[in-house]
Amino acid sequence: MEMERKAIALLSGGLDSTLAVKLILEQGIEVEAVNFVSPFCNCTPKKAGCEHQAKRVAEELGIPIRVLPKGMDYIKIVENPPHGYGRAMNPCIDCRIYMLKKVKELMPKLKASFVITGEVLGQRPMSQRRNQIALIEKESGLSGLIVRPLSAHHFPPSLPEEQGIVDRGKLLNLAGRSRKVQLQLAKEKGIKDFPCPAGGCLLTDAAIARRLRDLFQHIPDYTFQDLHLLKIGRHFRLNPHFKVILGRNQRENEKLFTLAGDTYILYQPTDFRGPAAVVRTTDNPDDKTIGEIIARYSQDNRESYRLRKRVKDEESVFIVYKKYPPDALEKFRLG
16 A cells, blocks of 8 residues: 655654654655643743744744643553653653554544654663664554654664655664764754753653652542642642642742642731742641741741631631741651
8 A cells, every 4th residue: 555655743842853854854755743742841841841842843844733732541641651660750661652642543634654753762761772662663553654764774664664755765873872963963954942852751850750659649539730730849748638839939839829729728928928838638727737837938037927828719817926847847848
């Protein structure tokens, strides 16, 4: 069966996936990009994030792009990945399989015959070793249909290469963790501003991993609201029913206001400078302890600290008279 001269590219917006698409476009092949986003993306976090970067790259390359959220079906994979974790809570093998399966579902709709990835053999220890790459390709149902322009010569020819749709002679043989060749190639092809050259995933972060394990353990009915809050502030698990999150600056305080919703109880200082806090609890909250923890992070030294508490649409005020002891608090910290 003759294949169409169209591919779907996994485009993160990083250097490798950008170069991979560029090499295929130079062969006159039509490409449509897909970018996956999740609460754990860590690409340019202080800017607009991975989605923005991928869209910008797609625009510069002149190709359409679809942004697909990794839904709760993906989070359940993170909670219990069939192929295990990397150094923290990163299920890299299962993540690749998940994305490629989603892309496979799109192929008939987009009339695409194969898939492009920016994989480089041996670059990532969990998902880009030879055996793992073969496993991912097989379990995604895309055997023979994945073209890896940066490392093609380390693998048997894909079907698009065998059929002459992709000129294998114009593909590369990169391997290992060095990025010198990619950086030089980017310079030659005029590719600039790739702020996330090696990708970024918060699931590899030890602190986020500890918070995520705590969430899975204590909040079985967690939501995306809970997941987004894992990235903000200081987290303390006081007991199995009671966790408090404190903002570390004004920006994080504002995010807490936005994300608190009806699920979390919101606490704010009223007559002193200090962080906002949100609490998710299955019991009646211990207002005194929460107030003392908030006061502990205030630079003000006072005889009393007045705080506002908001539960859904109801507000109340209470006072505490001391700060929580720093040494006693540290044992409750999550990451």
